[in-house]
Amino acid sequence: MKPVVIIGTGLAGYSLAREFRALDKETPLTLITGDGGEYYSKPMLSNALAQGKEASALVLSDAAKMERTLDARVITHTRVEAVDRAARRVSWSGGTLDYGALVMALGASPIRLPLTGSGAQEVLSVNSLDDYGGFRRRLEKARSVAIIGPGLIGCEFANDLQQGGRRVEVIGPDPYPISTLLPEAAGRALQRALEAAGVGFHLGTVTGDIDRESHGYRVALRDGGDLHADLVLSAVGLRPDTELARAAGLEVNRGIVVDRYLRAGDGDIYALGDCAEVEGRNLPFVMPLMFGARALARTLSGEPTPVRYPPMPVVIKTPSHPVVVLPPSPGAEGEWQVEPVGEGVRALFHDPHGRMAGFALTGEACTEKQALIKAMESA
Numbered sequence: 587m588k589p590v591v592i593i594g595t596g597l598a599g600y601s602l603a604r605e606f607r608a609l610d611k612e613t614p615l616t617l618i619t620g621d622g623g624e625y626y627s628k629p630m631l632s633n634a635l636a637q638g639k640e641a642s643a644l645v646l647s648d649a650a651k652m653e654r655t656l657d658a659r660v661i662t663h664t665r666v667e668a669v670d671r672a673a674r675r676v677s678w679s680g681g682t683l684d685y686g687a688l689v690m691a692l693g694a695s696p697i698r699l700p701l702t703g704s705g706a707q708e709v710l711s712v713n714s715l716d717d718y719g720g721f722r723r724r725l726e727k728a729r730s731v732a733i734i735g736p737g738l739i740g741c742e743f744a745n746d747l748q749q750g751g752r753r754v755e756v757i758g759p760d761p762y763p764i765s766t767l768l769p770e771a772a773g774r775a776l777q778r779a780l781e782a783a784g785v786g787f788h789l790g791t792v793t794g795d796i797d798r799e800s801h802g803y804r805v806a807l808r809d810g811g812d813l814h815a816d817l818v819l820s821a822v823g824l825r826p827d828t829e830l831a832r833a834a835g836l837e838v839n840r841g842i843v844v845d846r847y848l849r850a851g852d853g854d855i856y857a858l859g860d861c862a863e864v865e866g867r868n869l870p871f872v873m874p875l876m877f878g879a880r881a882l883a884r885t886l887s888g889e890p891t892p893v894r895y896p897p898m899p900v901v902i903k904t905p906s907h908p909v910v911v912l913p914p915s916p917g918a919e920g921e922w923q924v925e926p927v928g929e930g931v932r933a934l935f936h937d938p939h940g941r942m943a944g945f946a947l948t949g950e951a952c953t954e955k956q957a958l959i960k961a962m963e964s965a
């Protein structure tokens with residue numbers, strides 16, 4: 587029997603493998619990954635520094651243990667280079683593998699800004715266990731870090747690094763932190779709390795040259811002035827890894843285009859996780875990939891099952907001022923209503939019919955999360 591082949595051993599690949607094995611103990615299962623195949627929780631990368639955790643401490647199981655747990659083969663340090671849909675075969679330099687069904691769980695890669703200056707090439711990004719290991723080593727001698735990107739991941743790193751004893755400056759063109767997910771009042775509440783903890787924000791501006799100095803870097807700001815930092819971290823967003831799918835002639839938009847069955851075109855090819863665009867939406871978070879993994883495991887074991895998403899709030903790991911947001915669908919009509927709750931805010935998004943279609947809670951208001959989800963589900 588030809589195996590189910592999963593490319594990628596991130597949370598998407600491994601969650602699917604686990605769900606599939608729970609339903610089907612017979613079909614051979616092979617996972618292929620460009621990295622070492624360690625099973626770890628990627629969200630830990632932005633809250634493990636303050637806890638002093640080494641990269642190895644984040645590994646829950648190595649690839650060999652995953653092979654035993656999943657009764658699967660895990661091929662590590664191997665980048666799949668092509669998918670031959672007609673022959674139902676994947677290939678890489680030095681090998682090929684025939685598949686019965688193929689799942690692309692390729693993830694997303696950090697967007698790299700076209701930075702200039704003598705230190706531009708040394709700007710780091712952290713999107714994998716290996717990146718984290720390298721970042722931690724560089725951090726040992728660093729007292730200050732400049733973060734480019736005031737979004738979700740930039741703010742999580744800012745809080746974690748500040749709690750780990752570093753001076754942190756966050757730079758970006760956005761008017762306020764996490765402006766793509768949060769209404770302004772919620773972003774400002776987070777900004778105030780991080781500033782009170784010692785984080786500096788340089789918003790409404792972008793970096794000019796990043797030049798090497800005797801220690802660290804000089805980061806110029808386009809609106810004038812500059813700052814010094816021992817390390818520069820870029821956190822300006824991720825782009826779904828779609829190249830393999832595009833080269834195989836599959837439809838690609840922002841992510842690999844799939845339907846509710848996570849099916850990419852014809853011929854038993856599927857996509858899951860950060861690389862996938864499910865019915866027009868790329869949702870680069872853990873909850874959607876978990877629901878996707880559960881549905882796809884059923885489909886692959888012979889019971890076609892569409893994915894259905896419940897309300898999926900995003901919990902932002904900024905312990906100085908916790909935030910939870912359930913963003914309204916893109917382009918949804920409606921208005922935010924904001925009320926202060928202690929140092930934080932409760933922001934509710936209502937559609938023109940008065941129905942709640944999203945919320946953002948910060949600080950003390952976060953305790954209302956479950957009640958709001960219930961209210962949305964029963965409305």
Ligand SMILES: Cc1cc2nc3c(=O)[nH]c(=O)nc-3n(C[C@H](O)[C@H](O)[C@H](O)COP(=O)(O)OP(=O)(O)OC[C@H]3O[C@@H](n4cnc5c(N)ncnc54)[C@H](O)[C@@H]3O)c2cc1C
Binds near residue numbers: 664667691693
């Ligand atoms: C710092 C950080 C903090 C986060 N915090 C949160 C959070 O708090 N909550 C939340 O919900 N989400 C969070 N996220 C997002 C979440 O981690 C991701 O949505 C999730 O991990 C994506 O999993 P994935 O398996 O789709 O992709 P990835 O983990 O990127 O895995 C992709 C896999 O594909 C492999 N691969 C790619 N191309 C090839 C190829 N050609 N051949 C072979 N292998 C290949 C890679 O080696 C890797 O194994 C965070 C992300 C980051 C970066």
